[in-house]
Amino acid sequence: MKSQYILSIKMKYFLAFVFLLGNLHCFAQISRPQPVSMILDTDIGPDYDDVGAMAVMHVLADRGEVKPLAVIASNKNTLVAPAIEILNTYFGRPELPIAGPKGKAPDMGASQKWPEMLAAKYPHKIKSTDETPDAIQTYRKILASQPDQSVTIVTIGFLTNLANLLESEPDKISKLSGMDLVKRKVKELVSMAGAFPNGREFNVYIDSTAAEKVFTKWPTQIIFSGFEIGKEIKTGLRLVADQKLESPVKDVYALSMPQSKDDEQGRMSWDQTAVLVGIRGARHYFDLKRGKMIMNGGKNSWSDDPMGPHAYLTPEMPFKELTMVIESLMMFQGAGK
Numbered sequence: 001m002k003s004q005y006i007l008s009i010k011m012k013y014f015l016a017f018v019f020l021l022g023n024l025h026c027f028a029q030i031s032r033p034q035p036v037s038m039i040l041d042t043d044i045g046p047d048y049d050d051v052g053a054m055a056v057m058h059v060l061a062d063r064g065e066v067k068p069l070a071v072i073a074s075n076k077n078t079l080v081a082p083a084i085e086i087l088n089t090y091f092g093r094p095e096l097p098i099a100g101p102k103g104k105a106p107d108m109g110a111s112q113k114w115p116e117m118l119a120a121k122y123p124h125k126i127k128s129t130d131e132t133p134d135a136i137q138t139y140r141k142i143l144a145s146q147p148d149q150s151v152t153i154v155t156i157g158f159l160t161n162l163a164n165l166l167e168s169e170p171d172k173i174s175k176l177s178g179m180d181l182v183k184r185k186v187k188e189l190v191s192m193a194g195a196f197p198n199g200r201e202f203n204v205y206i207d208s209t210a211a212e213k214v215f216t217k218w219p220t221q222i223i224f225s226g227f228e229i230g231k232e233i234k235t236g237l238r239l240v241a242d243q244k245l246e247s248p249v250k251d252v253y254a255l256s257m258p259q260s261k262d263d264e265q266g267r268m269s270w271d272q273t274a275v276l277v278g279i280r281g282a283r284h285y286f287d288l289k290r291g292k293m294i295m296n297g298g299k300n301s302w303s304d305d306p307m308g309p310h311a312y313l314t315p316e317m318p319f320k321e322l323t324m325v326i327e328s329l330m331m332f333q334g335a336g337k
Contacts, residue, residue, distance in 0.1 A: 035061075035064055035065055035066050035067045036065065036066045036067065036152050036278065036279050037066075037067050037069055037146060037150050037151050037152065038057070038066050038067065038068055038069060038151070038152045038153070038154060038278060038279065039068075039069050039070050039071075039072060039139070039142060039151060039152075039153045039154070040053075040054070040057055040068065040070070040071045040072070040154050040156070040275070041072045041073075041074055041153060041154065041155040041156070041157060041161055041162065042054070042071060042072070042073060042074065042075075042084070042155075042156050042157045042271070043073070043074045043075040043080075043106065043108070043156070043157025043158050043203070044073065044075065044080055044083055044084060044157070045075050045077050045079065045080050045083070045108055045109055045110050045115060046075070046108045046109075046110060046202075047110070047202075047267075047270075047271075048110065048112065048114055048252050048253065048256050048267060049156075049230070049267055049268065049269050049270055049271045049272060050156055050157070050271050051083075051087065051114075051248070051249055051252045051253075052235060052236075052249065052253075052267075052269060052271065052272050052326070052330045053156050053271035053272045053274070053275045054071070054084070054087045054088075054091075054249075054275075055087070055091070055247075055249045055329065055330045055332070056272050056275045056276060056279075056326065056329045056330060057275050057279070058087070058088075058091035058092075058093065058334070059091075059329045059330075059332045060279050060280070060329065061091075061093070062091075062092075062332070065279050065280065066279045068093065068096055069097070069142050069146070069151070070096065070097040070098070070099060070138060070142055071084050071088065071096060071097070071098055072098070072099045072100070072135050072138060072139065072161060073098070073099065073100040073101065073129055073132070073135070073157075074101060074105065074106070074135075074155070074157040074158040074159070074160045074161050075100075075101075075105065075106055075107065075108055075129075075157060075158065076100065076101055076105045076106065076107040076129055076130070077107050077108055077109050077115075077129060078128045078129055078130070079109065079115035079116065079118075079119055079128075079129070080100065080115070080129045081098055081100055081126045081128065081129040081131065081132045082115070082118070082119050082124045082126050082127065082128070082129075083115045083118050083119070084098050085098060085124045085125065085126045086118050086119075086122045086124050086248055087248060087249070089122075089123075089124070090122070090247060090248050090249075090334040091334040092334060097133070097138060097142070098126065098132050098133075099132050099133045099134060099135045099137075099138035099139075100129040100130065100132040100133075100134075100135055101134075101135050101160055101161060101164075102134045102135070102136075103164065104160075105158070105160045105161075105207075106158050106160065106206050106207055108206075110256075111259075112255060112256040112259050113255075114251075114252045114255050114256050117251065117252075117255055118248055118251065118252065121248075121251065122248060135161045135164070136161065136164050136165055136168050136178075137173065139161065139165045139168075139178075140165070140168060140171070140173045140174055140178070140181060141173050143174075143181050143182070143185040143186070144173055144174040144176075144181065144185070146185050147185075148184050148185060149184070149185070149186070149187050150185065150187060151185050151186050151187060152186075152187050152188055152189075152190065152278050152279075153186060153188075153189050153190070154189075154190045154191075154274050154275055154278035155189065155190070155191045155192070155193070155203075155274075156191075156192045156203075156270070156271035156274050156275065157203055158203055158206050158207045158210065158211075159191075159193070159203070159204075159207060159210040159211040159213075159214045159215075160207050160210045162189075162210070162214045162218070163207075163209070163210035163211075163213040163214050164178075164210075165178045165181075165182065166178045166179050166182065166213060166214065166217055166218070167179075167213075168181075179217070179219060182218070182219055182220065183219040183220070186219075186220050187220065188220050188221045188222070188223065189214075189218055189220060189221070189222045189223070190222075190223045190224075190225070190274050190275075190277055190278040191203075191222060191223070191224050191225070191274065192224075192225045192230070192270050192271050192273065192274040193211065193215075193224060193225075193226075194224050194226050194227070194293060194300045194312070195226050195227040195228055195300065196224065196226040196228060196289070196300075196302055196312040197301065197302040198299070198300060198301040198302060199226075199227060199228075199299065199300065200298055200299045200300075201226070201227045201300070202227075204295075204298055204299075204300060205297075205298025205299070208295075208297055208298040211295065212295040212297075215293050215295055215300075215310075216295060218309075221309060221310070221311070222293070222309065222310045222311075223277060223282065223288070223310075223311050223312070223313070224293065224310065224311070224312040224313065225270065225273040225274040225277060225312075225313050226312050226313065227270065229270070229273055229286075229313050229315070230268050230269050230270025230271070230272075230273055231268045231270070232268075232315075232319045233268065233269040233272070233273065233319055233322055233323050233326060234263075234265050234266030234267060234268055234269065234323065235266050235267060235269045235272070235323060235326055235327040235330060236253040236257050236263070236266040236267045236327070237265065237266045238327050238331065239253050239327060239330055239331050240253050240254045240257065242331055245331060245333065246333075247333065247334060249330055253267065266323075266327075269323070269326055272326045272329075272330070273286075273313065273322075273326070276325075276326065276329075277313065282313060284316065284317065285316060285317050285322060285325075286313040286314060286315065286316050286317070287313070287314045287315070287316045288311040288312070288313065288314070289302075289304070289311060289312050289313075289314050290304075290305065290306055290307070290308050290310070290311045291303050291304040291305040291306075291308040291310060291311070291312075292305055292308045292309060292310050293310050293312075
């Protein structure tokens with residue numbers, strides 16, 4: 001009897017050790033000496049995984065892993081900036097700068113009408129995206145004020161703003177051109193764009209001219225989260241089923257998921273992967289394939305090169321586990337509730 005008791009105790013310790021070992025990657029991801037300084041560039045509107053991505057950013061900011069510097073819209077649609085403000089406010093950061101494009105840029109709403117729902121349900125000061133400061137001036141001001149090689153830019157939408165940033169001229173904000181400002185201040189760019197090793201992806205072909213400028217001229221490392229990654233990570237079912245949770249994130253998924261048969265098992269989570277990697281890095285979640293993205297109009301191909309300036313994500317952690325990581329972050333209650 002005693003020997004069975006001792007065996008039981010040993011088994012409990014063994015199982016606890018296995019559990020800890022299996023979760024070491026979670027602790028490894030948050031052991032950075034200081035938070036990542038990040039600008040999020042989003043087209044929030046055509047799809048709603050951007051909403052999940054903003055939730056991931058804010059929750060990791062609450063944990064001290066990232067310092068959001070701004071959320072900048074690459075979509076001119078009227079309700080984009082109000083949606084961003086509503087999410088920033090819910091997560092306790094109403095002061096976080098918001099900006100939008102002033103020149104030629106895509107203007108796309110959401111077929112599910114979730115931005116209209118958010119604007120009707122939640123208070124907000126910004127009534128239209130065109131009320132926000134200019135995206136390029138905001139980029140230049142923020143970058144000029146940051147230490148060298150310190151800023152991570154995560155883009156989960158069209159490449160319109162980043163192309164215009166590269167082409168911006170010296171001004172009263174900075175004596176540096178946009179290209180030189182990026183080269184001096186940006187550490188890396190993480191982009192939800194492309195399909196690998198080749199394909200045609202939404203964020204690229206909607207403004208393919210801008211995408212080609214960015215992906216051929218950008219002076220820092222670029223990490224791509226391709227279409228093939230996010231389509232395997234379906235989130236939203238647990239989020240919507242959580243009866244204790246009251247959040248605009250839940251509201252968006254609850255409204256939008258039933259409108260498409262493709263979303264019966266959850267919405268594909270492209271943008272959340274880019275935000276996760278931009279903040280925590282790829283290690284333990286993904287492997288990286290290094291080389292160079294080759295643009296051909298709205299399509300892309302790939303050239304392997306171990307010393308190349310680009311890398312795209314390939315699976316490491318099983319998609320089921322990665323789904324749990326991402327959706328758990330999406331389910332946290334906002335500090336501003």
